[in-house]
Amino acid sequence: MAVKFLFAGVIFIISFLVTVKLCACWSHMGPSIHSCVLYLVTGLLALIGILSGCALIFISTRRTSKHHTLLSALHHFIVKYHRLYVGSRMLKKFRAACKNPREAQELLLQKIIKKNKNTDYGYQFRLGEIHSLEDLRQKHPITDYDHYRRFINRLSKGEKDVLTAEKVSRLILTSGTTGTGIEIYSAMYISSEAFMGLNLWPFEDGTSEYALNLTENVFEFIKEEDMDKPNPKTYFVDEVEVGQKYELVLSQKYGFYRYRFGDLVKVTGFYQNSPKISFLYRKASILNLVGEKVDQHVIHDSLSVALNPWKDQVEMKHYTCAEKGLVPEQKNSQKLGLYYVFFLELKSNFGDELPDDLNTEILAEVIQKNLYERHEFYRVFNNTKQITTPTVYLTKEGAFTELKEYILANSSASRAQFKMPLKLRTREMAEFLLEHSLP
Known part of the structure; x- marks a missing residue:
C-alpha cells in the first residue's frame, strides 16, 4: 500500500519537473495573451503537482487503510490537516481569552449585541442600549425557556431575524448536558444550548474539569443558595470564588440572553485567570420532598x-x-x-x-x-x-x-x-x- 502512494508521489514530482521544462520552452514564444495563459495554467498545475506529490510521499510513510484510493487518501490528508490548523487557531484564541477573561467577555457581548440588536427580540428588549456586562446585568431580565417560547414558535414557522441575525437551519431539542451521575472522561462540556467548556487536563485523575469557553458564551453565575430567589444576584467570570457552587447563566449569539438552563457547577480553581469548573448536577435531577434538595x-x-x-x-x-x-x-x-x-x-x-x-x-x-x-x-x-x-x-x-x-x-x-x-x-x-x- 505504501509503495503505491510513494510511486504516485514520485510521478507527481516528475510531472512537476516536466511542467517546469515546458514553461522554459514556452518562454521563447514572447509576451502575448496566449503565453500568459499558458504560464498561469502550467504554474497552477506545477503547484498542484508538487504539493500532491509531497503529500503522497508523506502518506506513504504512514499506515493507511487498504480501501484508500489515491484521491480518497489525498482528501483525508487535506481534511485532517485543515482541521488541525483550524483547531490550533481556535485553541490559541481560547487561551488568549483565558488570560483576560473580563475583557474577552466584554468584547464578545458587544459583538453579540451588534449582530442581534436589530432583530425583533433586539427591538423588544432594547439590546441596542446594552454596552457592557454591567448593562446586561442591570437592563436584561434573567430568562428561562418560557421567555423564548413565542419567538421560537415563530422561528419554527420560517420567520427570519426573530431571535438572531444568523440564518437558522434547524431547531434542536434540548436534552441537558453531557454530565452524568457516574464519572466518565469527557473532552468537552457541551449541551444543545452551547459548547461551554474544554477539558484541558484529560489525563489527570479525578473529576473532569473544564476551562470555560469564553470565546462563544457570556457567563454569569448564581450561587446555589440563591437559586430559588425571585431575582438572584449574578456574578461574572472575574467575580466567582473557588469552592463555591453556582448555577450557570448563558448569553450567546444564537438568541439566548441571561438564560438559565439548569446546570450546577463547582469552581475548582483557575486556568490562567479564567475559572475552572466541574459539572455537579442538573436542577431537574434534585430530589426535593420538603425542601431538602439532595443532589x-x-x-x-x-x-x-x-x-x-x-x-x-x-x-x-x-x-x-x-x-x-x-x-x-x-x-x-x-x-x-x-x-x-x-x-x-x-x-x-x-x-x-x-x-x-x-x-x-x-x-x-x-x-x-x-x-x-x-x-x-x-x-x-x-x-x-x-x-x-x-x-x-x-x-x-x-x-x-x-x-x-x-x-x-x-x-x-x-x-x-x-x-x-x-x-x-x-x-x-x-x-x-x-x-x-x-x-
Whole structure:
C-alpha cells in the first residue's frame, strides 16, 4: 500500500519537473495573451503537482487503510490537516481569552449585541442600549425557556431575524448536558444550548474539569443558595470564588440572553485567570420532598457506598430515582411518610445470579444512613420524621436499555441526544421500571 502512494508521489514530482521544462520552452514564444495563459495554467498545475506529490510521499510513510484510493487518501490528508490548523487557531484564541477573561467577555457581548440588536427580540428588549456586562446585568431580565417560547414558535414557522441575525437551519431539542451521575472522561462540556467548556487536563485523575469557553458564551453565575430567589444576584467570570457552587447563566449569539438552563457547577480553581469548573448536577435531577434538595452527587455516593459489601460480586450498571407520589405504591404496603424510591440495575461478576444476601430492605437502610451522614437538610427532615427510609427496587438485567427504547418511542427526543434520566420524570416511566423489577 505504501509503495503505491510513494510511486504516485514520485510521478507527481516528475510531472512537476516536466511542467517546469515546458514553461522554459514556452518562454521563447514572447509576451502575448496566449503565453500568459499558458504560464498561469502550467504554474497552477506545477503547484498542484508538487504539493500532491509531497503529500503522497508523506502518506506513504504512514499506515493507511487498504480501501484508500489515491484521491480518497489525498482528501483525508487535506481534511485532517485543515482541521488541525483550524483547531490550533481556535485553541490559541481560547487561551488568549483565558488570560483576560473580563475583557474577552466584554468584547464578545458587544459583538453579540451588534449582530442581534436589530432583530425583533433586539427591538423588544432594547439590546441596542446594552454596552457592557454591567448593562446586561442591570437592563436584561434573567430568562428561562418560557421567555423564548413565542419567538421560537415563530422561528419554527420560517420567520427570519426573530431571535438572531444568523440564518437558522434547524431547531434542536434540548436534552441537558453531557454530565452524568457516574464519572466518565469527557473532552468537552457541551449541551444543545452551547459548547461551554474544554477539558484541558484529560489525563489527570479525578473529576473532569473544564476551562470555560469564553470565546462563544457570556457567563454569569448564581450561587446555589440563591437559586430559588425571585431575582438572584449574578456574578461574572472575574467575580466567582473557588469552592463555591453556582448555577450557570448563558448569553450567546444564537438568541439566548441571561438564560438559565439548569446546570450546577463547582469552581475548582483557575486556568490562567479564567475559572475552572466541574459539572455537579442538573436542577431537574434534585430530589426535593420538603425542601431538602439532595443532589445527584450525594445520591450516587450514597448508593455506591451502600454496595461496598458486595463490591467484588456486583457492579452498578444504572440507577435512577424518584420521589414518593410518582411511583405507585405496591399492594399491602404499610409504609407511611415521604421517601425516595431507587431503581438499581446491578451486574453480577459471577454468572447471572445476584448474591443471596443482597437484600433490598437492608440496602435501603444503608442508603438511608449514607444520605443522613452526607446531607445536612436530609438529616434535619429525617430527624423530624418528615422523610423516612427509602424504597429500593432491583431491576432485571437490560431493564434500563428497554427504558431507553420506551422513552425514545414515547417522546420527541432523538437517539443521539438521549441521556438516561437520573430522576424519573413521569409516572409511566416509574410503572415501566416496576414491571421490569425483580420479584
